[in-house]
Amino acid sequence: MLVGLCTALLSAIVTTAPPAAASADGLVAAYGFDGSPGDSSGNGNHGITLSPTWEQAGKFGQALSLNGSHSTVVSVPDSPSLRVSGAFTLEAWVRPDDVEGWRTILLKQRSGGLSYALYAHSSWFVSDGENSVTDEDRLPVDTWSHVASTYDGEDLRFYVNGTLIASSPAAGSVTYGNGELSIGGNWVWGEYFTGLLDELRIYDVALTAAQIQSDMTTPINEETGPDDPPSAPGTLTVTGADSATLQWGAASDDHGVASYEVHRSVWRDFVPRANTRVALVTGTTYTELLAVGTHYYRVVPRDTTGKAGPPSNQAIFTRSQQGLAAAYGLNDHMFDASGHDNSGQLYYCDFTDTGRFGQSIAFDGTNSLFSTWDNPFVRTTDAFTLEAWVRPSELSGSRPIITKARANGQSYALYTDGARFTSDTEKSVASPVTLPLDTWSHVAATYDGATLRFYVNGEEVASAPASGKPIFDSGLFRVGGDPVRNEHFAGLIDEVRVYNIALTPARVQSDMTIPLA
Known part of the structure; x- marks a missing residue:
């Protein structure tokens, strides 16, 4: 995990806010939670939340009330100012209802994990490795406590009520993706905060104990009169x-x-x-x-x-799109964009921000794969098209991209070096083109009932006569691996499509430029 504050995601409010009261230099975000999750630092890091609840009796003014669910988590868009690097301070006043387990105050997300985070009892950040510091004692429930963490390039420190409680050696600059800042919970593991949260600050410098103690007594916002938010829009x-x-x-x-x-x-x-x-x-x-x-x-x-x-x-x-049987944009989810509900599951692999469009899945070449159950729509009949963007890191041996399994074999398959399907016998086409390593290439195969064709970057590079219909059973549909044959793709895969028709070269080329949802 990462340096984190116990986060419970805040209300559906994007706001500007009054300037923060005098504070130390280096302030990049400040939330007084006086009726909104607006940022008072002047950096425009305003938040949004679905179901905000504001407690009148905050530490100073109002406070954000968190119910331990995603509906109250505050979401703040990524911005350069939130990407603190070689030093930082995270702090907030908290009044927890429950302190068991992981209780997020704040957490800066990245693909598959965290950059930094503050919890009710610990703080984390990721550089070359994972750095953390933990308070072995739990905060009191139904009582206001001030929690803070600092990192100065050498030590990660954890403070409660202005007193240093724990420290741990740490090094390196924080590692980032483009993930949001979440307050009161996180979208990676959940880990919701329940209770009240107030006066949350983030700095790109390590404050001294005296500066933390000063923040404890200094409200972020001046007193303001009541200001009701807008009503809900009319029917959408x-x-x-x-x-x-x-x-x-x-x-x-x-x-x-x-x-x-x-x-x-x-x-x-x-x-x-x-x-x-x-x-x-x-x-x-x-x-x-x-x-x-x-x-x-x-x-x-x-x-x-x-x-x-x-x-x-x-x-x-x-x-919708004619003939589309399954489609995966692989943007931090496994949803089937064809509308046919072929959504799947990842095994020993994860999403990466390095996609052809958006994100993609990184496969280790050993045992990782993406798999879905059998579905009538992926049982193509007289014709088919298989296509994907791939960025291989290794090409020795057989490297499957798309496979539809059946007993003792494959119904159809797309590889980096060719394609095949099985009717009465196995029909295949071999590619004379070796894909470049660490470079995105679009690979496709089509079958129209008479010819099996193989395309690289929209150009037909090989073809072979073929006939018959693929034979199917209840075997799984997979991307990136065939564990029965012990064949696995190494590298990145994105924008996977399966059609029950043979696309023309122009349609294949069109797909190359259109990202999936």
């Missing part, structure tokens, strides 16, 4: 075929509604977060051209002070 609807056109009713607010955040996800019943926001508009309509797949939308209003209101209802939009 979406129409269209290739493009999604959204419409919604206007929200109302005492200061006036300034804009609407449009959020999109491939997850049903998703919570609007920093990484789901796709647009900020001033009107009540929005149109975008979408990749093939099923998409879910919600809209969040924001008033002229920056405060956001409750999100709209969820609206669904599906863009």
Whole structure:
């Protein structure tokens, strides 16, 4: 894990906030939680949360009330200022209801893990390795405690109520991806905070004990009068075929509604977060051209002070494509973008930010693979197309990209050096092209009932006569490995598609440029 504050994700509010009271230099984010998760540091690191609850009796002014679920977690978009490097300070006032297990105060995420984090009893960050410091004692429940962690390039320290409790040698600069900052929980492991959270600060310098003690007595925000957030927007609807056109009713607010955040996800019943926001508009309509797949939308209003209101209802939009049987964009999820519910599971592999479009999956060449159950849609009949973007790190031996298993064999398969399918006998085509290592290449195979063709980067490089229909049973559909043959892909795979028709070269080339959801 990483240097973390016990996070419970905050409310659906994106706000500006009044400037922070005088504090040490190096302040990159400051949240007083006086009715919103707005950043008072001046760096614009404002948060958003789905179901905010504000407790009037905060440590200073109001406080964020966290219920231990994703709906109250505050999500803050990645920004350069949040990528603290060789030194930092993380601190907050907390009043926990429960201190058992991992209770996130704050956590800066990266693909598959954390960059830094503050928990109720420990702090973590990742450089070349994992660095941590832990308080063996638990905080008291239903009592305000100030928790802080500092890193100065040599030691990671943990403070409770301004007193140094534990320290551990540490070294290196923090490792980052483009993950969001989450407060009150995290989207990697959950680890939700329950209770109240107030006066959260992040610095890109290591404060002294005296400076931490000064922050303990200094509220982030000056006293302000009540300011209600906007109302929820009117009913959200979406129409269209290739493009999604959204419409919604206007929200109302005492200061006036300034804009609407449009959020999109491939997850049903998703919570609007920093990484789901796709647009900020001033009107009540929005149109975008979408990749093939099923998409879910919600809209969040924001008033002229920056405060956001409750999100709209969820609206669904599906863009289909002729003959598409299965499709995987592999952007931190295993959802099937074809709409046929062929979603899968990862084994001994994970997502990486180095994708052809967005993210991809990294395969170790030994035992990693992506697998789904048998599904009628991946049982192609008279024709098929198999395609993917690949970035191999090793090519010796047989390196499978896509396989559909059957008893004692394969129904069809796409490899880095050819393709095959089995009808009455095995039909195959071999590629004369050796793919370059550590470089993205698009690989595809088509079968039209008479010819099996192999493409590299949209160009046909080999073909072979073939006939018959692939034979299927209940075998698994896999990406990146065939454990029965002990064959595994080494490198990155992205944008996997299977069709029950043979695409033309122009269609293959078109797919190369269109990312999946």
